[in-house]
Amino acid sequence: MAEIVLETKGLTKYYGAGIALDHLDVRIPRGCICGFLGRNGAGKTTAIKLMLGLLEPTAGSAHLLGCDSTALPPAVRQRIGYVTEGHRLFRWMTIARLEKFQQAFFPKQWDGKFFADMIEYFELSKKQKIKHLSNGQRAQVSLALALAPNPELLIMDDPTLGLDAAIRRQFLEGMIELITRQGRTVLFSSHILADVERVADRVVVIDKGVLRADCSLEEFRTSVRKVVLHFDNSVPADVELEGLLHCRRSERQLELTLVGVDDAEVAAWADRAGTERFDFVEMNLEDQFIEFTSPPHRKRLFQWEEARS
Amino acid sequence: MRFLALLRKELRESLPWLLLAGLLLLAVGIFFLRAHAQVSEADGWQYHRGLSPGQTIDKHRLLQNPNLNLPAIWLAFIAPGLGLVLGVRQFWVPLFTRTWSFLLHRAAARLTILGAKLTATIIAFCISVGLVWTGLYWYACRPDLFPIPEAPQMLVNGWIYIALGLLVYLGTALSALSTARWYTSRIFGLAFAMLVVFVTLAQWRPVSIAALTVLAFVTLLSQTMAVFVRREF
Numbered sequence: 001m002a003e004i005v006l007e008t009k010g011l012t013k014y015y016g017a018g019i020a021l022d023h024l025d026v027r028i029p030r031g032c033i034c035g036f037l038g039r040n041g042a043g044k045t046t047a048i049k050l051m052l053g054l055l056e057p058t059a060g061s062a063h064l065l066g067c068d069s070t071a072l073p074p075a076v077r078q079r080i081g082y083v084t085e086g087h088r089l090f091r092w093m094t095i096a097r098l099e100k101f102q103q104a105f106f107p108k109q110w111d112g113k114f115f116a117d118m119i120e121y122f123e124l125s126k127k128q129k130i131k132h133l134s135n136g137q138r139a140q141v142s143l144a145l146a147l148a149p150n151p152e153l154l155i156m157d158d159p160t161l162g163l164d165a166a167i168r169r170q171f172l173e174g175m176i177e178l179i180t181r182q183g184r185t186v187l188f189s190s191h192i193l194a195d196v197e198r199v200a201d202r203v204v205v206i207d208k209g210v211l212r213a214d215c216s217l218e219e220f221r222t223s224v225r226k227v228v229l230h231f232d233n234s235v236p237a238d239v240e241l242e243g244l245l246h247c248r249r250s251e252r253q254l255e256l257t258l259v260g261v262d263d264a265e266v267a268a269w270a271d272r273a274g275t276e277r278f279d280f281v282e283m284n285l286e287d288q289f290i291e292f293t294s295p296p297h298r299k300r301l302f303q304w305e306e307a308r309s
Numbered sequence: 310m311r312f313l314a315l316l317r318k319e320l321r322e323s324l325p326w327l328l329l330a331g332l333l334l335l336a337v338g339i340f341f342l343r344a345h346a347q348v349s350e351a352d353g354w355q356y357h358r359g360l361s362p363g364q365t366i367d368k369h370r371l372l373q374n375p376n377l378n379l380p381a382i383w384l385a386f387i388a389p390g391l392g393l394v395l396g397v398r399q400f401w402v403p404l405f406t407r408t409w410s411f412l413l414h415r416a417a418a419r420l421t422i423l424g425a426k427l428t429a430t431i432i433a434f435c436i437s438v439g440l441v442w443t444g445l446y447w448y449a450c451r452p453d454l455f456p457i458p459e460a461p462q463m464l465v466n467g468w469i470y471i472a473l474g475l476l477v478y479l480g481t482a483l484s485a486l487s488t489a490r491w492y493t494s495r496i497f498g499l500a501f502a503m504l505v506v507f508v509t510l511a512q513w514r515p516v517s518i519a520a521l522t523v524l525a526f527v528t529l530l531s532q533t534m535a536v537f538v539r540r541e542f
Contacts, residue, residue, distance in 0.1 A: 104314030
């Protein structure tokens with residue numbers, strides 16, 4: 001079994017009376033590219049800050065590269081790259097000065113040629129000041145700074161937020177550059193599911209601070225499914241299927257979103273319910289994620305509009 | 310190497326403020342010293358060419374009104390002002406620019422980061438107001454320019470004001486790092502520093518001043534260290 005480089009056990013964080021993270025248990029093996037997914041306010045940034053020791057857990061613990069996150073020594077931090085949310089860097093510095101600053105913390109690991117190549121690839125100049133860079137360019141500098149020390153574990157908090165498609169593509173290619181180096185582990189949170197689908201091989205999904213999934217991307221993709229059942233007569237009142245996430249009805253049609261239900265179970269239930277036929281609907285990761293994290297009885301927008309009128 | 314990188318960063322960020330404080334004190338010092346020299350000349354002291362035969366100097370009046378008296382009063386405001394600005398710049402502004410996360414993930418212990426900030430501030434005080442004050446004292450001691458050299462006590466007084474500036478810096482840092490509301494315990498750090506400044510300025514027994522300043526410095530420093538190490542960012 002692969003070595004676990006990041007592990008949380010019952011990681012919990014309260015802000016006052018409100019809970020931001022509720023007993024998060026995650027294990028990320030070495031060499032894994034893990035997409036950390038959740039809606040806005042799900043607790044992704046809180047979880048990442050707890051993992052990096054920037055926040056103190058209310059309960060539970062997080063271990064990175066075998067060290068407790070609340071007491072990460074500098075030698076361990078050297079092995080962990082971190083791209084902050086919003087790519088907050090020192091605005092008065094030039095890229096060259098920022099490189100020098102960053103290099104001082106990685107005297108042996110710093111790969112100056114790699115950094116220069118990345119800056120050139122992103123069509124930036126080392127003389128440029130951070131305050132004169134666009135959001136996308138700052139993201140690129142952040143990534144280059146995080147990758148140049150060749151970290152064993154790279155943690156990125158929504159690194160592609162606010163970037164246009166072209167810059168995102170470049171950013172991901174930069175990330176893939178790290179991935180190609182053997183034994184590197186990446187954890188990145190993102191709202192852009194296409195990005196996750198492109199690079200991740202594992203997903204962790206949290207919703208309202210609660211872990212909903214920690215599995216391989218493939219497993220997630222095959223687990224969350226949508227099936228449409230067609231009826232000659234009226235649709236049955238009850239759907240007794242374990243793993244049912246959502247059920248939408250129309251006059252002669254039933255649309256079910258299921259998790260962890262195999263074909264045979266669906267077929268057996270469909271037979272019992274007297275359906276004419278049923279079809280599995282192709283879902284992309286974004287659809288799956290939205291279905292997976294949406295509350296089951298959420299009103300549709302048009303229903304809300306009707307209620308208002 | 311890490312400490313030096315942090316120190317360079319902090320010094321560079323403090324540079325505009327230390328230049329401003331140093332130049333302000335220099336301008337004020339030169340203005341008042343020149344004014345004092347003109348007053349002295351008007352009173353009949355031919356200090357440029359030495360004393361005339363038979364001329365007397367009212368030493369008592371000179372000692373009561375030393376050349377650096379007015380610049381010292383300015384320094385008593387400039388040094389705490391610089392402390393306040395540097396405290397805000399180093400500890401409060403990063404909360405708004407959200408650069409704490411980036412800084413704190415550097416491969417350096419939190420105390421090293423705090424140590425670099427404090428060292429940069431001490432250097433900033435020494436090379437701006439400290440150096441200028443010492444220069445002004447040296448200038449005011451020139452016998453060819455002033456009839457009676459400045460008393461060494463005035464040099465010490467200036468450095469006491471500079472130490473008070475450091476206290477205000479630590480008080481500001483403590484208040485900025487606090488997560489409480491401003492109208493509750495958050496203001497305590499700055500309020501304590503200001504209280505010490507006023508108490509120190511109100512009395513002039515050197516032993517008391519030294520004891521009070523050292524005690525306040527140790528209290529504020531230990532509190533700032535404790536808060537910085539465990540604070541969430």
